[in-house]
Structures are given as C-alpha cells and as structure tokens.
Amino acid sequence: MDLIAGIPFFGGFLSTVLPFLAVLGIVVAVHEYGHYIVARWCGIQAEVFSIGFGPVVWSRRDRRGTLWQLAALPLGGYVRFLGDGDGASRADQVALDRLAPADRARSFHGATVGRRMLTVLAGPFANFLLTLVVFTGLALWQGIPSNRPTIGAIAPLPGVAQPLAVGDVILTVNGEAIDRFDGFYRLAGALPKPGPLTLEIERNGDRVTLDAPYPFPPLVDGVEPLSPASAVGLRRGDVILEADGKPLASFGELRQVVVDSGGRPIPLRVWRDGAEIGLEIQPIERDTDNGQGGFERRVMIGVAGAPLYLPLFETPAPWTAAAYGVSRVTEVITQSLRGMRSILNGSIGTENLQGPIGIAQISGETASQGLTSFIVLIGVISTAIGLLNLFPIPVLDGGHFVAFLIEAVRGRPPSQAAMQLAMSIGLGLILLLMVFATYNDIMRMVS
Numbered sequence: 001m002d003l004i005a006g007i008p009f010f011g012g013f014l015s016t017v018l019p020f021l022a023v024l025g026i027v028v029a030v031h032e033y034g035h036y037i038v039a040r041w042c043g044i045q046a047e048v049f050s051i052g053f054g055p056v057v058w059s060r061r062d063r064r065g066t067l068w069q070l071a072a073l074p075l076g077g078y079v080r081f082l083g084d085g086d087g088a089s090r091a092d093q094v095a096l097d098r099l100a101p102a103d104r105a106r107s108f109h110g111a112t113v114g115r116r117m118l119t120v121l122a123g124p125f126a127n128f129l130l131t132l133v134v135f136t137g138l139a140l141w142q143g144i145p146s147n148r149p150t151i152g153a154i155a156p157l158p159g160v161a162q163p164l165a166v167g168d169v170i171l172t173v174n175g176e177a178i179d180r181f182d183g184f185y186r187l188a189g190a191l192p193k194p195g196p197l198t199l200e201i202e203r204n205g206d207r208v209t210l211d212a213p214y215p216f217p218p219l220v221d222g223v224e225p226l227s228p229a230s231a232v233g234l235r236r237g238d239v240i241l242e243a244d245g246k247p248l249a250s251f252g253e254l255r256q257v258v259v260d261s262g263g264r265p266i267p268l269r270v271w272r273d274g275a276e277i278g279l280e281i282q283p284i285e286r287d288t289d290n291g292q293g294g295f296e297r298r299v300m301i302g303v304a305g306a307p308l309y310l311p312l313f314e315t316p317a318p319w320t321a322a323a324y325g326v327s328r329v330t331e332v333i334t335q336s337l338r339g340m341r342s343i344l345n346g347s348i349g350t351e352n353l354q355g356p357i358g359i360a361q362i363s364g365e366t367a368s369q370g371l372t373s374f375i376v377l378i379g380v381i382s383t384a385i386g387l388l389n390l391f392p393i394p395v396l397d398g399g400h401f402v403a404f405l406i407e408a409v410r411g412r413p414p415s416q417a418a419m420q421l422a423m424s425i426g427l428g429l430i431l432l433l434m435v436f437a438t439y440n441d442i443m444r445m446v447s
Contacts, residue, residue, distance in 0.1 A: 019367035019374065020360035021074050025051060027127065027382045028077040031389070034126025035079045035119055040064075042115035045082040045106040052077060075356075083107030089120075089400065090423070113408045120400040127386025128329055134379035136318075136325030138372065143313030144324065149181040152312030155219055157239060158271045163210045164309065169202040181311040188215045194250035218248040219306045222373075225365035226358065226444065227302020232279045234303060235272065236369065242269035251305030258283050259299050266301075287342075332383040355437030358444065394419075394426030 029051055036046050045065065050056075052071030059069035083099065084107075085092035091109045104110040108119070146152070149170040154162060170178060173187040174197060188197060194214040201208050218240040223229045240248055243257040244266045257266065261283055268279045283299045316324070343353065354362065359381070366377045389397040399422070407413040414422075 017360060017364075019363040020356075022367075023359075023363050023374075023378055023381055024076075025074055026378055027130070027385050030126050030130045030382065031123040031385060032077045032079050034122040034124075034129075036066075038122035039079070039081060039108070039115075039119045042111060042118060043106060044108050044111050044115065044119060046079050047082055047084070048078075048080040050078050050080075081108035083109045090419075113404050117401055117404045117408070120397045120404070123397050124386035124389045127382045127389075131329045131332065131379040131383040131386075132322070132325040134325075134375055134382070135328040136321045138375065139316055139321035139324045140318070142372070144316045144320070145181055145311040146314050147180070148312075149178055149184055150312040151309050153310040155217075155237070155306060155308050155310075157213070157217055157219070157308065158241070158274075160213055162213070164199075164201070164212050165203070167203070167312075170199055171202055171207070172200040174198050184309075185215070185307065194253070213308060214250060215308045216251050216305060217308055218243075218251050218254045219308065220303050221306030222304040223365075223369065224302035224304075225362040227300075228281050228284055229302040230365055232281050234270070234279070234281075236306075237272070239271040240268055241271050241276065243267075254305075258301055261299065263299055287347075328379070329383060332380055333387055336384055336387055353433075353437045353440050355434065355439075355441040357438060357441035361441075393429060394422040395430060396426065399423075399426055 032049060032051070036049055039046055047065070048067045048069065050069045050071055052074040053076060054071050054073040056069045056071050059067055061067045080086065081089065082103065083092060083096045084090065085095075089108055096104060096107060096109060099107060099110075108116060111119075151164055151166055151168045151170070154164060154166065170181075170184050172178065173184055176187055178184055178187065191197075191214075194216070196211045196213060197215070199210060199212050201210065220229075220234055220236055220238040220240065222236060223234050240254055242248060243254055244261065246253070246257060248254050248257075263283050263285060265280050265282050268281055270277050270279055281301050283301050285297055285299055288296065288298050288300060341347075363374075363377065367374045390401075392398045392402045394400075394403070403414055403419065403422075413419075
C-alpha cells in the first residue's frame with residue numbers, strides 16, 4: 001500500500017479504492033457463491049453468476065450452462081436463476097410460462113418452497129462461514145497463548161534496560177503466584193500507580209528474582225481507522241513519551257490526559273524507530289463500547305495500548321482453533337446487533353453509520369496496517385454483510401425468506417401486487433439508508 005500511495009496524483013486514491021474493492025469483491029463473491037452452490041445442490045439452474053453490474057468485461061460459460069462474468073461496476077453481484085426476471089430473483093412470468101414442465105422444475109420459482117428457502121439463506125450463511133474460516137485460520141497461523149505464563153515477545157522501549165528475556169516463565173508477581181499470563185496483567189493493572197514489579201521467574205531451569213519495568217507503557221498497539229490518531233500518522237509500535245507537556249509512564253496516563261483535554265488539541269512527543277518526533281492531535285467525542293454491554297460518549301484519539309510483554313503463542317489443535325473462530329463470529333454478530341439497537345433507541349448517534357465512502361477509507365487505512373489487520377477486516381465485514389441480508393426487508397435475503405415462509409404456511413405465495421409493493425418499499429428503505437450513510441461520510445470528511 002505504501003508503494004501505491006507514492007504514485008503521483010492517483011496514489012492516495014488507489015490506496016483507498018483498491019483495498020475496498022478487494023474486500024467487497026471477496027465478500028460478495030462468497031455470498032453469491034453460497035446462493036449458487038446450494039441452488040445447484042437443490043436442482044435449480046443458475047443462468048448468470050455476476051460480480052459487479054453494468055457492462056461485462058469478462059465472461060465464460062461453464063459446462064452446466066452458467067455464464068460466469070465480471071462487470072464494470074464492482075459494487076456488488078448477483079446470481080440469476082432460470083425463470084428470474086432480474087438479479088433480485090423476481091419472477092419473469094412470461095418466460096416461466098414458455099418453459100417445458102421439466103425445465104420449469106429446474107427454475108428458481110418452480111422449485112419447492114423449502115429449496116428456495118435454503119437457497120436464499122445460503123448467502124448469509126456463506127458469509128458467516130468465511131468469517132469462521134478467517135479467524136480459525138488466523139488462530140492456526142498466529143497461534144494462541146500458551147497455558148504457562150511464558151514470555152514470547154518483548155517490545156522495545158527507549159532508555160529501558162530490560163531484565164526479562166523471551167522464554168522466561170513468570171512464577172510470582174510481587175510475591176503472588178500466577179499460573180496464566182492474564183494473571184500477570186491483572187496484578188500489574190491493579191497497582192495504584194505505575195512502577196517496577198518484583199518477579200520470580202524460571203529461566204533455564206533456575207529460579208531468579210528480579211525487578212521488571214511496568215508492563216503497560218504508553219505503547220501504541222493499534223490505530224483506529226478514521227480517527228485523530230490515523231489522521232496525524234500514529235503507528236503501531238510508537239511510544240508516546242509526553243502528552244500535553246506531561247511525561248507519561250503508562251497508557252492509562254495518556255488516556256487521562258486525553259479525557260482532561262476536553263477536546264482541545266494536545267501536543268505529543270513520540271518515539272519511533274529510535275528517533276523522537278513531535279505531533280499535535282485533536283481529540284474528538286465518540287460513542288464507544290463501555291465494556292459492560294453498552295456505549296458511552298468519550299473524548300478519545302483512537303489508539304489502543306499494547307503490553308510490554310506478550311505471551312508465548314502455540315499452534316492450537318484444529319478443533320480449538322475452530323472454537324476460537326466460532327467465538328469471534330458470535331462476538332461480531334453480538335456487537336453489530338448491539339450497535340444497531342443502540343442507534344435505533346438513540347443510545348448512540350446516527351453519525352456512527354458508515355457508508356461506502358467510510359468503508360472504503362477504513363479498508364485503505366486497515367490495509368496500510370498490515371496483512372493480518374486486512375484479513376480481520378474481511379472477516380468482520382463478511383459477517384456484517386451476512387447479518388444485514390438476514391433482516392426481513394424485501395429485496396434482501398431475509399425478506400425473500402419471510403415471503404417463502406408465508407407461502408409455506410398459507411400454501412400459496414403472496415400476491416404479485418403485494419410482492420411488488422413490498423419490494424418497492426424495501427428498495428426505497430435500502431436506498432434511503434445508503435444516502436443517509438453517504439451523507440455521514442461526506443460530513444465526516446468535511447469536518
């Protein structure tokens with residue numbers, strides 16, 4: 001991404017648009033393939049599988065008669081089945097009436113209601129499955145923390161003599177025994193003020209007692225996209241030595257300086273790659289997770305802190321990695337639903353809605369932070385797209401499912417007039433939401 005950003009005139013634009021199109025293309029392709037493959041298993045003929053809309057730039061017809069194509073506007077996709085009038089699977093009654101009975105049975109609208117229900121649910125399910133694969137794969141690739149409190153990595157700090165080494169096993173913290181790494185974090189975080197810790201460790205089979213630096217320095221771990229921190233160029237690995245003229249000993253002190261600022265600009269002194277640089281950052285008020293299932297309005301700059309010591313990571317068993325993947329999918333769904341509910345009941349502002357411009361900016365900034373962050377973003381957006389499509393709004397998969405459920409209960413589908421009205425209302429709601437979210441994006445860029 002740095003190479004792309006360096007291209008004169010177009011670099012910054014491409015470094016935003018290309019990651020966005022990559023994320024959207026992967027998520028849409030998986031979603032539509034879910035529809036396609038389950039329909040095929042159900043005996044429904046797919047006529048067109050398209051990534052994008054508008055003029056076709058590439059196409060190929062397979063031996064089953066499906067036309068696979070890439071279109072010029074890569075902002076979505078669709079599967080058009082036999083008997084469909086368009087990519088939204090509205091029936092083409094004239095075409096259906098012309099089909100022979102055997103061909104009509106292979107059409108989407110000639111299939112049993114159960115097969116149609118499975119087909120529309122398969123798209124969102126495929127999105128959830130992609131997220132599961134992403135997080136399971138990351139767990140297998142990066143590993144999970146060891147059961148023993150073993151140090152796996154130590155971040156560099158300016159002017160700090162580091163007595164600990166990779167491979168040391170922490171046995172006690174200030175005289176209190178621990179058996180897991182989170183116990184080390186818990187005891188250090190409970191100190192009334194930042195300061196050295198007395199540790200007993202195991203090193204090469206010997207027990208050693210030593211004093212170690214405070215494990216939560218003002219060290220930047222992650223930078224939130226579209227935040228003040230990203231705007232001024234803070235990076236992962238930066239150490240914020242001073243904020244608003246105050247030397248910092250911990251990340252908690254940085255957080256307090258930001259809160260006390262009341263939103264006024266804060267000068268920072270930052271250590272990066274062996275040199276010190278000066279920055280000025282403008283905090284903003286934003287709704288953020290309060291850690292108790294709700295949200296609160298907080299002055300923030302958009303950085304997450306990193307501990308000085310990280311645990312040793314080990315490759316988990318496949319089933320352990322899969323369980324981790326399931327927990328992350330569940331977490332993303334829960335957080336998304338909580339955020340939507342909070343917007344609807346007014347707990348948080350509607351300015352938190354991101355439109356296509358905002359998502360493109362987030363994609364570009366996330367890609368610049370590294371491959372792992374970009375892969376995580378793909379997993380998160382995939383679940384968000386799958387969840388959105390399950391909403392019972394006509395034109396979305398959830399709306400189709402509700403119509404088919406009504407048909408299953410009543411024994412006949414809703415009338416054509418009712419379906420046309422519902423589809424028009426649903427399309428209007430989606431377009432209204434997109435316009436409002438895009439307006440949010442533009443106002444955020446202006447401000």
